[in-house]
Amino acid sequence: MTGIFRKISALLAAGWLVLMPSCGKKEPLPQPDLTRMKAICQLSVMDCYYHNVVKFRQEDASQFLWLTWDKYFWIEYDGVVTLGIDISQLDMDMDDKRVKITLPPAEVQKCRVNEETLTPDSFIVAKDSARITAEDERLAFERAQADMEAAAAGDRALLAQAQQRAQQLLEDYIRNFETLTGEHYEIVWEYLEDTVSEPAGEVSSEPAS
């Protein structure tokens, strides 16, 4: 009986020795992480439905004696434009509680015309236009993709919205750490060139009190 109790006591003591060092041990506070920020920016990518009109004009496309006719027609089609930031240019630098985030501008990442919407019915030909040929249709189809991409790339309001989306999500991510840890972070934004949301240079962002 005494032997058994000694064995049980020895087991309990060994267990206590193993568990005690981990008692009262404080886990380090979590901190903002660049890998997670890049994952957030990938989720901030916006798919935009884009319905577009491309206008095709060729002057003096056909001629009879001194008479010339232009070719002029419109095509209506739709597609999807994906807007986001290049995460390879995103960077974060932490100095104690000061977080400096380098944010690249938004860009058109993908552009895809829905070919099912490019049909002969999509064409509207001007009244006095020269005859439209199959070759004209083919050229117009080719232009549709480039035209949509150019339209999206030139849409500063939409690009600004995409960049601000990424910025807002990153700011929310940092503010969540404040809730988790009780620490206060100062966020400083540095915008890479071609910025569409703020002037170039550093801008500090403080939480509302």
Add this chain to the structure above:
Amino acid sequence: MEIKFFNPLKSIKKMKRATRLLLIGVVVGIVLTLVLVNLGQKKEKEAVAKTISTLEKNVQVSELSTYTSIYNGIATVTDPEKPEKVKYYVSYEARIDAGLDFSAIKMEGDLKNARIVVTLPDIRLQEPAVDVSSLDYLFMDDKANQSAVTADALKACVADVEVETKEEKAILEMAEQNAKNVLRALMEPMLEQDLPDYQLVFAGEEEQS
């Protein structure tokens, strides 16, 4: 015939002391395990409820609930007395915002499958905004080319974009997917911290995962 009943206490008394102690140890172990498992499940339930409450608060204050689609279309204006006769076509540029009310998002903990299930409210289309300076004309009837054409053309464009965008499922589908991506970006970092074994799924998608 004498019926003998099994008497556990008598059987235990007959055992050797070591065996008795081992049996007591096993029974105590089983009871402790059941108590700990029960306590563990209760704690998990509380942790899930607390995390959901925090996630809901974070999501409700987010300003990322609207998405812009570009609709550059062509409206057809016909002769009111002869509907088959087209007076002119007018191309226009418009924007439509689609959004959902983040405060109406519902979240539920699924402890059995270690998931937080998010149910989104319906996506709504806002009133489209047509840019009047973007109007361009293709006249089929030269008599229609008058200074007063703009007012009628604008009405036709607004009517056209309202009809076309209501029928276009892609706008709502894309808005929904964008909303899900933003919600993941907002919620997953916190979920990773508080409930690392839990997954975020959207209602309707949980059967697939």
